[in-house]
Amino acid sequence: MNGPREAFERLVWTPDLRDGFKLCRLRDIGRETMSIEPIDGGSLISARYDEIFPAEEDQKKDVDDNCSLMYLNEGTLLNNCRLRYARKQIYTYVANILISINPYEQIPDLYSSATIQKYQGRSIGTLPPHIFAIADNAYRNMKRTRHCQSIIISGESGAGKTESQKYILRYLCKSWGSTAGPIEQRLLETNPILEAFGNAKTLRNNNSSRFGKFVEIHFNEKNSVCGGFISHYLLEKSRICHQLEGERNYHIFYQLLAGADEQMAKRLRLRSPSSFKYLKHGCTQFFSGPTTANKIVKDCRAKEDADLHDELLDDYVDFQRLLKGLSSIDFDTQELNTIFDVIAAILHLGNIHFIENVEDTKGGCMIEPSSKVSLENAASLLGLEDYELKNGLTTRVMQPTKGGVRGTIIRIPLKSHDASAARDALAKAIYSKLFDAIVARINKCIPFGDSTSYIGVLDIAGFEFFIRNSFEQFCINYCNEKLQNFFNDRILKQEQDLYVKEGLNVAHIDYNDNDDCIDLFERKVNGLLDLLDEEARLPKPSPHHFTICAHQQFKNHFRLTVIFNAIIKQVF
DSSP states (O other): OOOOGGGTTOEEEEEETTTEEEEEEEEEEOSSEEEEEETTOOOOEEEEGGGOEEOOSOTTOOOSBGGGSSSOSHHHHHHHHHHHHHTTOOEEEETTEEEEOOOSSOOTTTTOHHHHHHHTTOOTTSSSOOHHHHHHHHHHHHHHHOOOEEEEEOOSTTSSHHHHHHHHHHHHHHHHOTTSTHHHHHHHHHHHHHHHHHEEOOSSOTTEEOSEEEEEEEEOTTSOEEEEEEEEEOOOGGGGTOOOTTOOSBHHHHHHHHHOOHHHHHHTTOOOGGGSHHHHTSOOOOBOOTTTGGGSOGGGSOSSSSOBOBTTBOHHHHHHHHHHHHHHTTOOHHHHHHHHHHHHHHHHHHTOOEEEOTTOTTOOEEEOGGGHHHHHHHHHHHTOOHHHHHHHHHEEEEOOSSSSOTTOOEEEEOOHHHHHHHHHHHHHHHHHHHHHHHHHHHHHTSOOTTOSEEEEEEEOOOOOOOSSOOHHHHHHHHHHHHHHHHHIIIIIIHHHHHHHHTTOOOOOOOOOOOHHHHHHHHOTTTOHHHHHHHHHHSSSOOHHHHHHHHHHHTTTOTTSOOOOHHHHHHHO
């Protein structure tokens, strides 16, 4: 059955596996399907009605706000953002929400001081879309309502969330931080510190944040910046000991190896990245430029012929920047040495290997003779005696609660694989405590005693999926599900509830609700987190047993993919 002739030739979008959406021209309208012809050529496509979306007639015109499109759907929204991105307009509004697309390059004057001044006091929509407009809107709302404000930055890994947070902080501090004195500068100089200890190269992002943070910029009664506070969470501790092929450990390890002078390298017993177990299974190359590669101490240079190149990263330069940043938050020379002692100790700790002790009748292990130097190095840098570290790694301590003399300590020998696990756990615990201490020092140096309100900026690690996800990634993905749930509630559900309350005749918008997914995690009895707690209490917990229990409990839940025993055994 043919439709009205005027409907023919209309441009439409239809889903496409390669490009997301393909632009087509309507050719025929049937009872249940439509015939459409791709603009770029090809045979006619028969598509269902719900697979066809109207397109804008002028395909070369873009708009600042997607809400200004004649037809707002996923196809037109993506195409509008694509058109803008092609002419280096990386920001686009959806009402008061800002879409940002990472350009992976520096765009001249996009974040200059002149641009900062241009957006001060200007309402959203009066100037081209910009991250500065979002920051200014939050400031004006805080000033008008006297209520604290929050800006949530979300997106997948590599989307540019951390850079966006930095630009928001810079805008607020540069615009209203003139009376803060050194506090403003300290706030801005925290970035290289947090990136050194909390960021790493991943397969998708050379400077990926591996922790979440909520940064508060505090304002006094005169609405001027008076201090700040950083809350951090979900540090990816597993990265200390394991990285995927092509990924790196945290930047600080490579910055130390690249930036240490001859004297420091000798004191810390530093060598090339491939000499350390905690580095060599991932990428062992430095980020360096043509003028810095030869400044790295010879013994510490990477054995690979080519270094990594990124215009925003240089391990040697970033180490100098880190030293400046740490000094700005009042770390003295002795404290700096202690920090680098700990970082080097972690590297040496990873080089301690264990073998079964055939002479031990209790079935314990011993430190491999070739690891003796690594044991000595790690113990010395941690301020321990060799035997203290050795005993701590090869035995576990148990204090009997019944019988025996009060205070009696029993040392139980560990098998080699248990000792290796203890070594890795110690390395992760040390690094985590060091990270906590550095963030605490930052907060101490940016006090907010006379604060009356703040603007908070949330930056969490993006959703990622690997062949084998770590526990940290499990938590990160769960956090992202909660964030999506918050977005659904605030932007979609509450807004439509308001339309109904006000009696507005607005068509209901259907959306994918993830309440059931959140319930899968949080259910008080037999939820995933509850099952994980139960597994951890078992004498011999295992990922394999936990996975089996989870799939048995939720075998009919569509959110869990059916998994077979053969696959489970292969993964674990």
